[in-house]
Amino acid sequence: MVGIILASHGEFAEGILQSGSMIFGEQENVKAVTLMPSEGPDDIKAKMQEAVSTFDNPDQVLFLVDLWGGTPFNQANSLFEEHKDTWAIVAGMNLPMVIEAYASRFSMESAQEIAAHIIETAKEGVKVKPEELEPKTAAAPAQSVPKGGAPGKFQYVLARIDSRLLHGQVATSWTKTTQPTRIIVVSDAVAKDELRKKLIQQAAPSGTKAHVVPVEQMIKLSKDDQHFGGQRALLLFENPQDVLRVVEGGVPLDTVNVGSMSHSTGKVQPNKVLAFDQNDIDTFRKLEENGVKFDVRKVPSDSRGNMNEILKRAQNELNKQK
Known part of the structure; x- marks a missing residue:
């Protein structure tokens, strides 16, 4: 696996390492190296050398540094001179760049291949509000799932329950793992909320179309065998009740990824990211009766x-409240 060094002036590298872990999960063969005010070039160079020595494969190292020409870059560059054929350095480090580098290690074994790949993602991560300040680009895709395409039905690469719907963990780690051509949020409530629809559209990763549809529309789309051949669909649900509705409506889901269910009044929380009331527990049991299996993970590396x-613990906690 390619080793990654995040290097910066001050504690920026430590912070972005923590942020990346929150979104993509804890990573092996990744080190943060910082240049503090009391330190000089030799200090950070020694830290870089120490970090490299801990990697499984020191022949493949990618440096992500904060500033081209700064001391972290210069010291990384001095080490790079002896490894020009295999190592790589990318400056202008931002969080989209770091997450894309993490994800790329699933399919790429070369530091230089990853370096070339993540540059576009880093650029796309720079956006501005209000939108009219953005450079003019092609129009965003429509929210409804358009017709057109090869004969055939959707291939469902992931169905996920996540109260946050399309956010960083989905837009990066799960899309990288499952390679969908379309992300479809299935929710009656969100389909009526123009602001949330717009935010979901904006959160879609490059090259993937995002849509929001009501539950009944998703059931109809699943039965269309004329327009979606070759389309890989990642379905997102806010709750298990909507999943049960589509399953009972005929959407062929074998497994549902359970990633996050937010806590609210009347719910118990048997682990850090999942909260249930009695209706939730009963709904999961009905899904089981329909042959659905559950994959409980926030990110693919978990x-x-x-x-x-988990359901037994939740039921016990609810029973204690009675």
Whole structure:
């Protein structure tokens, strides 16, 4: 696996390492290296050398640094001179760049290949409000799923329950792993909310179309065998009740990824990211009866949780409240 060094003036590298872990999960073979006010070039160079020595494969190292020409860059560059054929340096580090570098390690084994790949993502991560200040680009895709395409039905690459819907973990780690051509948020409530629809559209990763549809529309789309051949759909749901509706309506979902269910009054929280009331528990049991399996993970690199044990703990906690 390619080793990654995040290097910066001050604690920026430590902060972006923490942010990346929150979104994409804890990473192996990644180190943050900082140049503090009391330190000089030799200090950060020594830190870089120490970081490289901990990597599984020191022949493949990618430096992500804050500023071209700054001391972190210069010291990385001095080390790079002896490894020009395999190492790489990218300056202008931002969070989209770091997350894309993490994701790229699933399919790329070369530091230089990853370096070339992440530059466009880093640029696309720079956006501005109000939108009219943005350079003119092609119009955003429509919110309804358009017709047109090869005969055939959707291929469902992921169905996920996540109260936050389309956010960083989905837009980066899950899309990188499942390679959808369309992300479809299935929700009656969100389909009526123009602001949320717009935000979801803006959060879609480059090259992937994002749509918001009501539950009944998703059921109809799933039965269309004339327009969606070759289309890989990633479905996002706010709650298990909407999943049950589409399953009972005929959408062929074998497995549902359970990523996040927010806490609210009347719910119990058997782990850090999932909260249930009695209706939620009953709905998951009905999904089980319909042959649906559960994949309990926030991000692909997490180990899978045992949904049956989680539901039992939630039921016990609810029973204690009675």
